Amino acid sequence: xxxxxxxxxxxxxxxxxxxxxxxxxxxxxxxxxxxxxxxxxxxxxxxxxxxxxxxxxxxxxxxxxxxxxxxxxxxxxxxxxxxxxxxxxxxxxxxxxxxxxxxxxxxxxxxxxxxxxxxxxxxxxxxxxxxxxxxxxxxxxxxxxxxxxxxxxxxxxxxxxxxxxxxxxxxxxxxxxxxxxxxxxxxxxxxxxxx
Amino acid sequence: xxxxxxxxxxxxxxxxxxxxxxxxxxxxxxxxxxxxxxxxxxxxxxxxxxxxxxxxxxxxxxxxxxxxxxxxxxxxxxxxxxxxxxxxxxxxxxxxxxxxxxxxxxxxxxxxxxxxxxxxxxxxxxxxxxxxxxxxxxxxxxxxxxxxxxxxxxxxxxxxxxxxxxxxxxxxxxxxxxxxxxxxxxxxxxxxxxxxxxxxxxxxxxxxxxxxxxxxxxxxxxxxxxxxxxxxxxxxxxxxxxxxxxxxxxxxxxxxxxxxxxxxxxxxxxxxxxxxxxxxxxxxxxxxxxxxxxxxxxxxxxxxxxxxxxxxxxxxxxxxxxxxxxxxxxxxxxxxxxxxxxxxxxxxxxxxxxxxxxxxxxxxxxxxxxxxxxxxxxxxxxxxxxxxxxxxxxxxxxxxxxxxxxxxxxxxxxxxxxxxxxxxxxxxxxxxxxxxxxxxxxxxxxxxxxxxxxxxxxxxxxxxxxxxxxxxxxxxxxxxxxxxxxxxxxxxxxxxxxxxxxxxxxxxxxxxxxxxxxxxxxxxxxxxxxxxxxxxxxxxxxxxxxxxxxxxxxxxxxxxxxxxxxxxxxxxxxxxxxxxxxxxxxxxxxxxxxxxxxxxxxxxxxxxxxxxxxxxxxxxxxxxxxxxxxxxxxxxxxxxxxxxxxxxxxxxxxxxxx
Numbered sequence: 001x002x003x004x005x006x007x008x009x010x011x012x013x014x015x016x017x018x019x020x021x022x023x024x025x026x027x028x029x030x031x032x033x034x035x036x037x038x039x040x041x042x043x044x045x046x047x048x049x050x051x052x053x054x055x056x057x058x059x060x061x062x063x064x065x066x067x068x069x070x071x072x073x074x075x076x077x078x079x080x081x082x083x084x085x086x087x088x089x090x091x092x093x094x095x096x097x098x099x100x101x102x103x104x105x106x107x108x109x110x111x112x113x114x115x116x117x118x119x120x121x122x123x124x125x126x127x128x129x130x131x132x133x134x135x136x137x138x139x140x141x142x143x144x145x146x147x148x149x150x151x152x153x154x155x156x157x158x159x160x161x162x163x164x165x166x167x168x169x170x171x172x173x174x175x176x177x178x179x180x181x182x183x184x185x186x187x188x189x190x191x192x193x194x195x
Numbered sequence: 196x197x198x199x200x201x202x203x204x205x206x207x208x209x210x211x212x213x214x215x216x217x218x219x220x221x222x223x224x225x226x227x228x229x230x231x232x233x234x235x236x237x238x239x240x241x242x243x244x245x246x247x248x249x250x251x252x253x254x255x256x257x258x259x260x261x262x263x264x265x266x267x268x269x270x271x272x273x274x275x276x277x278x279x280x281x282x283x284x285x286x287x288x289x290x291x292x293x294x295x296x297x298x299x300x301x302x303x304x305x306x307x308x309x310x311x312x313x314x315x316x317x318x319x320x321x322x323x324x325x326x327x328x329x330x331x332x333x334x335x336x337x338x339x340x341x342x343x344x345x346x347x348x349x350x351x352x353x354x355x356x357x358x359x360x361x362x363x364x365x366x367x368x369x370x371x372x373x374x375x376x377x378x379x380x381x382x383x384x385x386x387x388x389x390x391x392x393x394x395x396x397x398x399x400x401x402x403x404x405x406x407x408x409x410x411x412x413x414x415x416x417x418x419x420x421x422x423x424x425x426x427x428x429x430x431x432x433x434x435x436x437x438x439x440x441x442x443x444x445x446x447x448x449x450x451x452x453x454x455x456x457x458x459x460x461x462x463x464x465x466x467x468x469x470x471x472x473x474x475x476x477x478x479x480x481x482x483x484x485x486x487x488x489x490x491x492x493x494x495x496x497x498x499x500x501x502x503x504x505x506x507x508x509x510x511x512x513x514x515x516x517x518x519x520x521x522x523x524x525x526x527x528x529x530x531x532x533x534x535x536x537x538x539x540x541x542x543x544x545x546x547x548x549x550x551x552x553x554x555x556x557x558x559x560x561x562x563x564x565x566x567x568x569x570x571x572x573x574x575x576x577x578x579x580x581x582x583x584x585x586x587x588x589x590x591x592x593x594x595x596x597x598x599x600x601x602x603x604x605x606x607x608x609x610x611x612x613x614x615x616x617x618x619x620x621x622x623x624x625x626x627x628x629x630x631x632x633x634x635x636x637x638x639x640x641x642x643x644x645x646x647x648x649x650x651x652x653x654x655x656x657x658x659x660x661x662x663x664x665x666x667x668x669x670x671x672x673x674x675x676x677x678x679x680x681x682x683x684x685x686x687x688x689x690x691x692x693x694x695x696x697x698x699x700x701x702x703x704x705x706x707x708x709x710x711x712x713x714x715x716x717x718x719x720x721x722x723x724x725x726x727x728x729x730x731x732x733x734x735x736x737x738x739x740x741x742x743x744x745x746x747x748x749x750x751x752x753x754x755x756x757x758x759x760x761x762x763x764x765x766x767x768x769x770x771x772x773x774x775x776x777x778x779x780x781x782x783x784x785x786x787x788x789x790x791x792x793x794x795x796x797x798x799x800x801x802x803x804x805x806x807x808x809x810x811x812x813x814x815x816x817x818x819x820x821x822x823x824x825x826x827x828x829x830x831x832x833x834x835x836x837x838x839x840x841x842x843x844x845x846x847x848x849x850x851x852x853x
Contacts, residue, residue, distance in 0.1 A: 008641055010676060014648035017669050021655035106644045110651035 001045040002026040002117055005035045005065070006054040006083070015052060022114045024121070032060035036068055044077060048124035050101075050117050055084040055091070066095060075099040076127040079120035081113070133193055136182050144181075147174040151187055152194065211472075215465065222461050226454050230445075237422050237443065244393055245424045245439045252388045252428060252437065255291060256361075256379075260340055262287050263297070263363045263375050270299065270375075271367040277308045284310035293383040295358065299365075301373040304328075313378075321376065327360045330432050331374050334364040341432035345381055345409050357381045357409050359433060381410035397439045404434040419444045502578075502599035505585055510535045510552050513594060522578070522601055524570035541569035543722070543763045560584070560595055565602070575722075577606045606719075613716050638683045642676040649673035698826075700735040700849035701743075703772050703781060710744050714751045723755050723766040733772055735849040736781050742822040743846065746830075749819050750785040750842045757789025757839065780828065780845040788839040792832065819844075 002024050004015045012028040019026040029035040035051070055062040066080050079101035082092065092103040101123070102116050140148060143164075150160045161171045184190045266283055269275055284297040288310055296313035298306050300321045306313075314322070323331065330343035343360040363375040381401055389399050389412060398418035401409040402425070418440025428435045496503060502519030506512055511534045515527050523530075523539035530537075540548050544567050551561060560582050568576050582597040649669040656665055707727065718725045736743075751768060758766045769786040816830075823830040828845040835841050 010641060010645045010672070010679075011648075013672060014645040014652075014676075017672070018648045018652040018655070021652035021659075021661075106640045107647055108644070110648050111655070 001047070001049050002121070003035060003038070003049060003051045003078075004028045005032060005051065005057075005062070007031060007057045008054070011054070018110050018114060019117065022111075022118075024114065024117060032057055032062065032065035036060075036065060039069060039072070039074060039078060044128065046125075046128060048121035048128060049078050050120035050124060051078050051080045052113075052117070053080050053082055055082055063091065063095060066098075066100060070098055075101075077124060077131065079123050081116060081120060083108070133182075137194075139181050140178065144174050144178050147171060148178050148190075151175065151178070152191055215468070218461070218465075222458060226458075229454075234422075234445065237441065238424075241397070241422045241439060241441055242424050244397070245426050245437065248389055248393060248399065248439070249426045249428060249437050251390075252384065255293070255388055256428075256430070259287065259291060259294060259377060259379075260361070260363070262290070263340065263361070263377055267363050267365045267375055271365050271372055280308040281310060284308065287377075288312065291387065293379050293387045295378045295380045295383070297375060297377045299373060299375055302371055307373065323376070324360075327362060327376065330360065331362045331364075331376075333432060334362045334374065335371050338364060338366060339431065340364070342430045344433055345403065345435070348380065359435075362432075382412070385410050385412040393439075396443065397441050400438045400440070401428075402436040402438055404436075406436075409435065415442045418442055421445050500601075502601070504597045504599060505594055506555070506597070507594040508556075508592070510555055512537070519599060522576065522599065523568050524572065539568045539570065541567045541575055543724075555595065577602050577719075610716065610720055613713065617713070635683070639680055642680040642683070645676040646673045646680075649676070697739045697741070698737050699740065700737055701740055702735050703733060703783065703846075704729050706738075706740055706744050707747060707770065710748050713748060714755075717752060717755050718768060721755050721759060721766065722763045723758055723768050726767060726769045728769065729772045730774075733774055733781060736846040737849045738826055738846050739822075742825070746819045746822050746844065747783075747785075749816070750844075753816075754785055754787030754789060754840070754842075757787050757791075760790060761788055774848070775845070778845070779848050781848060782843060782845050785842045786835055786839065787841075788835065788837060791834055791838060792840050797832070 002016075002019050004012050004019075004026055006012050006015070006028075007030060009030070012030070016026040016028055027038075029038070032053075035053075053062040053065060062082060062084075066075075066082075069075055069078055069080065076099075080095075080099075081102045081104060082095060082100055083104050083106060084092070096103060101120050104113055104116075137145075146164060147160060150163065155163070157168055157171045157175065161168045164171070179185065179190065182190055182193065184193060262283075266280065266287075269283075270280065280299060287297055288294055296310050298309040298313045298321060300323070301307050304321050304323060306319045306321050324343070324346055326343040326346055330341045334341040340361055340363040343362060345357040345359040347354060348356045348358045357380075359379045359381055361377040361379065363377065365372040365374060385399055385401065391414075393399070394412055394414045396415060398411065398413035398416070400411045403409055419442060420440055421444055422441035424439050426437045428437055496516040496518075499516060499518050502522045503514070503516040504512060504519050505514035511532060512530050513532075515530050517527075520527050520530065525538055535552050536545065536548070547566065551564070551566075554560065562583065563579070563581050565577065565579050568578055570576065579600040579602045580597050581600075582595050584592055585594040585596045587593045649672050653666045653669050653673075657663075707729070715725060717723075747770075751770065754768045758768070765788050767788055769784075771784045771786065773782050774780075775782050820830040823844045823846070827847050830842065830844040832840055832842045
């Protein structure tokens with residue numbers, strides 16, 4: 001999902017038309033505040049998100065909005081592409097260093113912009129997957145983490161039971177819980193997920 | 196300055212006082228000495244004369260004695276006849292009037308022979324006086340003639356007439372044979388013996404041993420008792436003294452006019468000396484005061500920071516003070532007496548100096564003016580000169596006194612101030628320009644970006660083989676955005692049109708005048724001379740005054756700055772205006788002799804944000820051309836055949852074709 005944040009209705013309309021012409025779904029926000037409200041909700045698109053942020057806006061500027069996203073560690077999940085009327089190179093370099101995805105100066109080549117949007121969506125998707133795995137790992141108990149580490153090291157259930165000083169049966173129960181929580185069916189699949 | 200031999204003042208005063216006292220002493224001593232000399236001389240003369248008189252008396256008496264001796268001898272030896280004796284006696288009487296009578300007496304005192312004038316006595320007794328008898332006795336014993344003491348004549352002679360007898364003993368062998376008695380009248384003695392010239396000046400007296408006057412001759416009156424001399428007549432038996440007493444009194448202290456006038460003149464001399472002394476001391480006091488004034492004035496001149504310079508009527512320097520020397524960097528010795536051109540004149544301003552000098556020689560001065568001086572090391576100093584006529588003590592006009600202020604600091608302040616002002620104006624203008632540009636860019640960017648996005652999107656759909664009907668809303672949007680862009684352009688045009696209402700009919704000269712101060716300041720800073728050639732008949736132009744002034748300021752500044760590397764004499768900026776009646780335009784040229792414009796620079800000269808200057812903003816020429824074109828004129832440039840560049844712009848004549 002492409003999120004277009006601009007106070008100019010014409011720009012919002014033109015950009016969403018452009019995105020749709022490349023088959024990219026887009027939503028528009030007429031202010032930074034409206035977009036931050038969405039980001040707060042956390043209802044992100046599993047297919048990836050990308051943000052086109054106008055630098056000059058009344059009330060909350062594009063840079064200020066970006067700073068709030070960065071503070072919540074959302075810049076990987078929501079890659080931000082800045083749009084500006086006047087080349088403000090120092091500002092651009094600064095925001096890129098702090099994690100902005102890219103920076104486009106008006107007038108821009110529209111299809112290049114859309115190409116970058118696609119890359120942004122892909123990056124978002126990747127970030128989204130990693131985030132899911134981390135979320136699943138977080139649900140494991142400490143004993144389950146220990147068992148998981150030994151499984152990833154390629155140890156058999158018997159060896160795991162010996163090392164942890166527990167019964168084979170208990171190890172099998174933990175292993176079943178881990179596979180369940182991590183939503184995998186085999187150890188190979190688990191290793192691939194945590195690679 | 197003046198080295199004087201300084202005596203202690205006591206000695207300096209003592210010397211004239213001593214000299215004056217000496218002089219006075221001599222003035223009084225000299226007449227006294229003269230008088231003394233005269234008196235001595237007279238005394239000596241008197242003594243000599245007295246001696247002479249005594250000698251002649253003695254001589255006469257001697258002669259008488261000789262005659263008597265002869266007679267006595269004859270009587271003693273020859274026994275002459277009494278008649279012969281008497282005859283000889285008569286001859287003796289004739290020989291001297293002083294001899295009154297001669298008689299011969301025998302030892303018994305009886306007259307043997309008597310001369311004429313002898314007193315006749317009865318009985319032939321000689322009737323010798325006791326004094327004569329004593330003398331006879333004395334003579335008889337000594338065998339020598341002896342004079343008796345004088346005694347009155349008696350008889351019918353005056354009572355004070357005295358006589359004196361000479362008793363001459365007659366001896367025949369040892370036998371005393373009587374005596375010859377010669378009687379002298381003392382008064383006659385003086386009358387006969389003393390010469391008339393002596394008697395005229397002196398009272399001559401004969402005195403006895405008691406200083407009693409025996410006889411006196413005073414034909415010229417009594418003596419004064421001042422010059423006297425006594426001389427004893429050496430007569431055996433009688434003590435008679437000859438005394439002379441001059442009738443002349445003591446010499447007078449001021450005997451004549453000569454001495455008097457010498458003294459009077461001396462006194463006059465003394466008085467004039469004192470007067471001179473007074474005058475000199477007054478002069479000295481005045482001189483001291485003058486010297487004091489002089490040193491006061493010198494100290495004042497030396498402490499001044501204002502330069503002082505005096506010139507005579509030919510322009511020669513007659514005086515400079517240290518501050519002036521310091522200002523121009525030449526020592527006073529090199530300046531005083533110099534005739535124009537002066538060493539501190541800057542070569543490129545020479546014409547101005549010469550012009551002013553010509554005025555000075557013609558007798559008219561500029562009381563206050565600004566000019567440039569140049570030091571030997573080439574640094575230039577702007578100065579402010581005040582000049583006033585110099586008049587001597589007789590009221591004659593002898594030259595000019597000038598005071599010169601170094602106004603470098605003031606100039607620097609003015610320049611700084613001007614630069615500051617200009618920077619402020621420029622930044623204000625830049626801010627406005629930037630704001631307008633930024634606004635324009637933002638305003639136009641939005642519709643242009645939107646149009647771009649719609650058309651790209653449309654092309655994307657067409658490329659994917661999408662339905663053309665899907666394109667309609669996008670194309671409609673693109674069209675409306677293009678119209679919006681046009682709207683923005685129109686509003687800018689409107690803004691420019693509003694500015695047009697500022698236009699008025701204005702003379703080029705008056706626009707130039709109002710910025711001339713700024714141009715001149717800059718020209719002076721770069722040592723550029725400015726030539727403005729605007730004909731009187733130039734018509735008014737229709738122009739936005741502020742914009743055209745800005746254009747003139749920009750073009751002249753460019754020209755002045757372009758001549759930075761040119762030698763000062765060639766730094767001339769000309770602003771030439773002329774009318775072009777065919778085009779209805781006024782043509783203005785700004786001509787410099789600077790470095791010119793290279794070809795590659797010329798191509799980009801009017802493009803925005805282009806500048807060859809480090810601090811330039813690159814808007815100057817671009818704005819200038821825009822401003823001129825708003826007025827319907829043109830701004831072009833071409834190379835100056837004499838080197839440098841000519842910028843030419845045109846402006847429509849007022850009331851001409853719009």
